[in-house]
Amino acid sequence: MSLDLSTLFILGSTYLLLLFGVAYITDRGWIPASIVQSPVVYVLALGVFASIWAYYTSIGNALESGYGFLANSIGVSLAFLFSPLLLKPLLELSRTYQLSSLADLMAFRYQSPWAGTVSTIVILVGVTPLLALQIRAVADTANLLTAEPSEALVAAGFCVLITLFAILFGTSRRAGRTRHDGLVMAIAFESLAKLVAYLAVGTFAVYGAFGGFEGMDQWLQSRPDLIAGLKQTEYFSTFHVSALLFFTATVAMPHMFYMTFNENNGQTSLAFASWALPLYFLLISLPVLPILWAGIQSGSDVQVEYFPVIIGVAYDYPMLTLIGYLGGLSAASGLIIVITLALSNMCLNHLILPVTQPSAKQNIYRWLAWRRRVLTTAIIWAGFLVHYLSENTTSVQAIGIVAFSAGLQFLPGIVAILYWPQANKKGFLTGLLSGVAIWLGFLLIPLFGNDPE
Secondary structure: OOOOHHHHHHHHHHHHHHHHHHHHHHHOOOOOHHHHOOHHHHHHHHHHHOOHHHHHHHHHHHHHHHHHHHHHHHHHHHHHHOOOOOHHHHHHHHHHOOOOOHHHHHHHHOOOHHHHHHHHHHHHHHHHHHHHHHHHHHHHHHHHHHOOOOHHHHHHHHHHHHHHHHHHHHOOOOOOOOOOHHHHHHHHHHHHHHHHHHHHHHHHHHHHHOOOHHHHHHHHHOOHHHHHHOOOHHHHHHHHHHHHHHHHHHHHOHHHHHHHHHOOOOHHHHHHHHHHHHHHHHHHHOOHHHHHHHHHHHOOOOOHHHHHHHHHHHOOOHHHHHHHHHHHHHHHHHHHHHHHHHHHHHHHHHHHOOOOOOOOOOOHHHHHHHHHHHHHHHHHHHHHHHHHHHOOOOOHHHHHHHHHHHHHOOHHHHHHHHHOOOOOHHHHHHHHHHHHHHHHHHHHHHHHOOOOO
16 A cells, blocks of 8 residues: 555644644633643653654564563653652652753752753753654655655654644743643643554554464464564663663653653642553553564565554555554654753753843743744754754664663762762763763764664
């Protein structure tokens, strides 16, 4: 099955317009506050962390590393299961002192504007590969479905649409501790949409491709190599490192900090999330292996990561193909929107306002809003630039690892906030900059020259 590029564009635009509608009716007060502020909506909004890495890249990780693909889910789940030791104290600290970002937290803890400025720059550079990963996945899947060399066009069109949505619903409000209910509901909706889509593809993989669990078991008996691959012992030596990356990302990545702390409406929501978010990640992990096996059984020669979309093509189920594509679009769009909104405020507070401020004659709210819009646009298109520069040289797994490794550089500083009173700004900045120098030399710079194979 081959789709027309215009069909995918209309489908994607309609979906993003639906997100716009969800946010709009929420901000207008048409959805009861009991729903908008419920812990369930909060947990679904936290599902923004289940991005392209969980939706597509987990399939490739399962083939290469067996059960190692669970490092993402386990790392995030551990952070929330042990929230009384990490997340709850940070939530109380950020609420008490109105700290809206990790950069604010670092500047406050180490009593240094430079700590906030350097943290902002490191986070900004560190997450651009993660934005590029989302853009690449949307462009690659569109190219597979249309059989046209349209990656650049799709990537640019996707960035335009996401930029418009982020500007309309993210920068129109005043920054600070005020909850963005419309944004939270829109992200919760997309988290639910991608979960339903993924479960639908996984269910088809079991019953449509194999005729049920018994048929899948019989097929696996004829493929002992796949069973053996699940227990690849050479990967388990690095599993704890991968889990640590995602554990740290729950605080270090701007989209998770924003949703966990800024959009939290009480301790009960965090307590609910401490078990409900691990459940969400358990559910979104269940279809990974059936999708992988169904894709292999179909004989498709498409890149393994994109089996959630290609299964519908291989078995001639167009509706399943569209469902899989929309699920991937949900995963990518939600992360990009939240990251850019969080980063735009961070950059405004720590990079722009220290060097330039509105005059007495200017409307301060309009002045701030326009600069957030410019920053939002610049951040999204920086992700596009990284995608363009690394498009033909780097695997999707490598791009994600580079981004999450950047967040790991903040782990000592985060631990020191709560459990190391003697830590100071010199130690924090020295450690952070040393780690970033190694990250730049061994991970980020090689990103643009590696052979994807």
